[in-house]
Amino acid sequence: xxxxxxxxxxxxxxxxxxxxxxxxxxxxxxxxxxxxxxxxxxxxxxxxxxxxxxxxxxxxxxxxxxxxxxxxxxxxxxxxxxxxxxxxxxxxxxxxxxxxxxxxxxxxxxxxxxxxxxxxxxxxxxxxxxxxxxxxxxxxxxxxxxxxxxxxxxxxxxxxxxxxxxxxxxxxxxxxxxxxxxxxxxxxxxxxxxxxxxxxxxxxxxxxxxxxxxxxxxxxxxxxxxxxxxxxxxxxxxxxxxxxxxxxxxxxxxxxxxxxxxxxxxxxxxxxxxxxxxxxxxxxxxxxxxxxxxxxxxxxxx
Amino acid sequence: xxxxxxxxxxxxxxxxxxxxxxxxxxxxxxxxxxxxxxxxxxxxxxxxxxxxxxxxxxxxxxxxxxxxxxxxxxxxxxxxxxxxxxxxxxxxxxxxxxxxxxxxxxxxxxxxxxxxxxxxxxxxxxxxxxxxxxxxxxxxxxxxxxxxxxxxxxxxxxxxxxxxxxxxxxxxxxxxxxxxxxxxxxxxxxxxxxxx
Numbered sequence: 001x002x003x004x005x006x007x008x009x010x011x012x013x014x015x016x017x018x019x020x021x022x023x024x025x026x027x028x029x030x031x032x033x034x035x036x037x038x039x040x041x042x043x044x045x046x047x048x049x050x051x052x053x054x055x056x057x058x059x060x061x062x063x064x065x066x067x068x069x070x071x072x073x074x075x076x077x078x079x080x081x082x083x084x085x086x087x088x089x090x091x092x093x094x095x096x097x098x099x100x101x102x103x104x105x106x107x108x109x110x111x112x113x114x115x116x117x118x119x120x121x122x123x124x125x126x127x128x129x130x131x132x133x134x135x136x137x138x139x140x141x142x143x144x145x146x147x148x149x150x151x152x153x154x155x156x157x158x159x160x161x162x163x164x165x166x167x168x169x170x171x172x173x174x175x176x177x178x179x180x181x182x183x184x185x186x187x188x189x190x191x192x193x194x195x196x197x198x199x200x201x202x203x204x205x206x207x208x209x210x211x212x213x214x215x216x217x218x219x220x221x222x223x224x225x226x227x228x229x230x231x232x233x234x235x236x237x238x239x240x241x242x243x244x245x246x247x248x249x250x251x252x253x254x255x256x257x258x259x260x261x262x263x264x265x266x267x268x269x270x271x272x273x274x275x276x277x278x279x280x281x282x283x284x285x286x287x288x289x290x291x292x293x294x295x296x297x298x299x300x301x302x
Numbered sequence: 303x304x305x306x307x308x309x310x311x312x313x314x315x316x317x318x319x320x321x322x323x324x325x326x327x328x329x330x331x332x333x334x335x336x337x338x339x340x341x342x343x344x345x346x347x348x349x350x351x352x353x354x355x356x357x358x359x360x361x362x363x364x365x366x367x368x369x370x371x372x373x374x375x376x377x378x379x380x381x382x383x384x385x386x387x388x389x390x391x392x393x394x395x396x397x398x399x400x401x402x403x404x405x406x407x408x409x410x411x412x413x414x415x416x417x418x419x420x421x422x423x424x425x426x427x428x429x430x431x432x433x434x435x436x437x438x439x440x441x442x443x444x445x446x447x448x449x450x451x452x453x454x455x456x457x458x459x460x461x462x463x464x465x466x467x468x469x470x471x472x473x474x475x476x477x478x479x480x481x482x483x484x485x486x487x488x489x490x491x492x493x494x495x496x497x498x
Binding site for chain 2: 058060061062064065069073074075125127170172173243244259262263264269271272273274275276
């Protein structure tokens with residue numbers, strides 16, 4: 001799997017340096033860093049192990065066709081209301097069954113080496129995309145808090161801001177949005193905490209400033225705009241399990257052989273195209289993750 | 303302006319959403335999921351036209367407006383428009399979701415209640431479309447009235463079909479359901495008033 005350097009990488013590097021100088025100048029002038037939340041450019045390198053030979057989805061689609069119910073249920077709501085999501089001074093609390101619970105701010109999280117990975121992304125609704133995420137493996141973050149051996153699950157809690165987020169004015173879901181993974185899923189090298197997309201910081205509609213990406217599961221497992229990560233010994237109940245338990249299970253692995261009660265999952269429609277193509281089991285990551293579910297009935301544990 | 307010209311203009315207006323869709327299709331403005339846009343847009347307009355059809359009698363009873371063309375023709379054009387958008391809806395589903403696979407379509411109807419309900423609504427629309435002409439109205443006499451009451455279950459099925467499709471965002475389909483409920487209530491109220 002070869003990776004060829006793209007234009008934006010080079011440009012970004014330069015911009016990054018320029019921005020750094022600008023920020024330093026700003027600090028010197030007595031301005032606070034948080035006044036320039038968008039100036040913190042990402043410093044990342046492409047991880048050659050995760051650059052599959054797939055055609056990237058047009059970034060316009062990934063940026064303008066989003067499910068982010070906190071910003072509204074229509075696909076066009078998230079980019080329209082993205083500005084209402086306040087991301088300055090963002091903190092991620094990692095707590096629960098661990099030796100060193102901590103609160104990380106974005107600077108701490110961006111100090112972890114950022115890498116770019118091209119992943120398939122499959123939505124439970126039957127559409128899909130191929131996008132270059134930037135971020136770091138979740139395991140690197142979890143290792144910092146030293147999980148107890150009793151920690152069996154990880155719960156993710158997204159932002160709660162009823163005053164500003166238009167979607168949270170209605171109880172479409174039981175806010176805040178909650179998701180969960182089993183410990184071994186969370187520690188899997190494919191499981192990513194994403195801070196960027198298409199060479200740039202995450203846009204708000206894509207779950208800024210930091211979100212989860214679990215490429216072998218349906219998209220809704222990949223919680224956006226995360227504020228709390230909790231290690232527990234009990235299986236967390238996700239917002240979707242709570243909303244429609246017969247339709248959304250804890251695992252939600254991409255599986256063409258297990259239909260959603262209301263539609264088939266055998267095929268998917270890549271964004272931008274009219275026709276569907278066959279969906280791969282575990283979204284094409286079976287070689288890496290099938291072992292996690294050895295001996296499990298995936299129809300029962302959907 | 304003669305009535306027939308007005309009828310042509312009125313029909314043309316009902317076709318505008320479809321025209322907009324074709325224009326978007328040709329200019330590639332259907333968004334990230336163009337097939338879904340086609341299917342949803344045509345489904346939405348089927349429901350809008352069904353609700354418009356149902357709103358004519360209550361509007362007549364409440365406001366007694368001077369219609370630009372005869373009331374029964376407005377209702378007929380709305381009804382036929384609903385059928386036209388339903389055909390576009392079904393054919394875009396058959397083309398892009400089922401890729402012309404008849405067996406897969408039958409399986410889909412069999413396995414998914416919401417597809418079945420939409421399909422039943424479509425089938426029920428067929429006799430109404432065929433008997434929409436004045437000739438049929440004359441031939442069927444009282445039966446015509448009875449037959450065309452099918453528009454109530456058709457609209458209800460269409461809205462439930464939509465409710466069953468969405469994940470959690472029930473706002474729009476429930477809005478349509480309440481409009482439907484209000485229109486039905488209005489009908490009952492008008493009936494009661496006439497009986498007195």
